[in-house]
Amino acid sequence: MGYDPIYADAMIFASLLALLSIGLTLTYMTTRVPNFAHASFATLGVYLALVATHLWNTTPYVAVPVAFLASGAAAVGLYVLILKPLIRRGSPQAILMIATLAFDLVLIASINILADFIVRTYHVTSREFTLRSYDAELAGFPMIVLVAPLAIVAIALALHVVLRRTKFGIAMRAATENPDLAGAVGINVKVVYGVSWMLGGGLAGVAGALMSLWFQGDPNLGPLMIPSVFAASIAGGFLSIYGAIAGGLIVGFAEVLGTRFLAGEIGSWLLAYRPLIPLVVIVATLMLAPRGLAGIRWSRAGAALRRLAVPGKGRGR
């Protein structure tokens, strides 16, 4: 192999982070609840890939559609059974966030139970496992290296078409921008929200199923990943699909390549502090551009930069 595996690491991690962040943004756009259980939907996908490989004896890719359905169903369950009644009662946002944390706990416990069950019943490693060796090879690369970025492109295009060209997409955008008005013109806002939760959870499941092909799977991936996913979504502005993709790529590359580069410059002890990168991204975004990448008015930002470059020319504050 003629390339440094760190680039494959970065490519795949960034793509999957973008995928997770699209899903999180979709659900946040509708209900305005940051879903702390989001990354655990991906863990569910990881375990379905394990089941597909070892129990059904197929390739892990079979798990992708299954994971989409299963994680989507879990997300819809969270929305319909827990969040919707709470919202109807007018609960404050903090209570909704705690509800997603509680759901996350239930999900993590269930996944752990599943993992224990797999070990004891089928004698298959279900913690800190990887399915890398079950991946097919394509043009000299492991297939996942190509599939992960392609999946992002495909999903971005599909979402673009759905949101801009179909009747459902228009209904969805209307329902996120002004639910009352959308309801008044005959859009069933609840169904629309339900579908976007399905999509959001489903995409997280897909990301999880793909993740198992390169990274280590573990029941506790969710809590480990969630700061990165939030950092990506916040960097992207939290309300824009395209922002989410950009944010995911930036945070993904910063975490893998950024720490690698800094470790090369400063010392390898730095590598262990990689989990702090999302924190830096969140704080930097909130202080510099709180609406994220999607919220920056690029033309005005350019003008501001020019004003900075030529002091005295701009208008004073």
Place this chain on the structure above:
Amino acid sequence: MAIFAVYVVVNLSLNMEFGYTGIPNFGKVLAVGGGAFVAAAVPGRIFAGMAGIEGDYIRDNIAVVSGVNAWLVDNTGIGFAVFFMTLGLAAAAGAGLGLITSYPVIRLRGDYLAITLLAFGESIRVVGNNFSPLVGGTLGVQVPDPLSFLPGEVRFPVATIGLVAIAACVYVYSERTMRSPLGRMLRAVRDDEVAAGALGKDTIRIRTRVIMVSAALAAIGGALYAFYAGGVIAFAYDRASWTFWPFLMILIGGLANNKGVLVGTLIFVTLRKVIIFHKDSLAPAVPFDVAWLDFLLLGVILLVVLLYRPQGIMVEKPTPTIPHGRGPLRSGARRAFDLLFR
């Protein structure tokens, strides 16, 4: 019971923050961990310096700490002095952490604040695990025991009584603060920030101060836990134990109600004891680790509480404000109290 006392301190601080002021601090673990790390890093080194014990504090930790504990048997007074100094230092560190972490985001809406504080909360474990001079990295360190002069069998009861006493002080402090005009102001900020601002209250400053005070209290809780447990290891300061369980307890007990906090904490601690007690009898019956059943059960309990009893067991009551200044209430005990806590 000792765990109960520690959790009461942490939960009261969270209740002040979330129940009364409405700040969703999902990074409570940061302050708790910060306090525990202070307790792990500072007093041991001070004692070792005073007792003239040689050796690297982290590398030869067990030898140094047992030397220190032997020395403390004869130097009880210094032991207690350093113990209370450590609590003060932990509180200061907690307040500092609270200030730093809330500074970038204090002006933002609830969800961004919550996410950022959660991310900061995760960072404490990363730093603790990797920066070994602090708490020995993944191996952890031992914490010297200021009660070493007591024989082994009375040490834990005495420590528990001490913890309960400190928790009681924090309870009285919190209850009194929340009944004062200050507490009324906090509730005003929670219920309508704009209105409070229009009435001339600097809501940002109030929120920052609440975060600092609450982080200081939580750090004291963390330091107490470290002293009680006799050791600190970074990975014990995870999100579930020190952020999620406290939220669960105050929500079960009832938000913005300190009695509710006591009830919620009691229920939680008892429930966990019962679960741990029956763990072994259940273990052969199920094909997985019973610990996860514990998680599952507590998660479901919280969801049920949120859905069917969002106000918790004890409902927030209108709190009468204690008259301020010199009144008939100002007895000798009150004056001593004011001297200590105001």
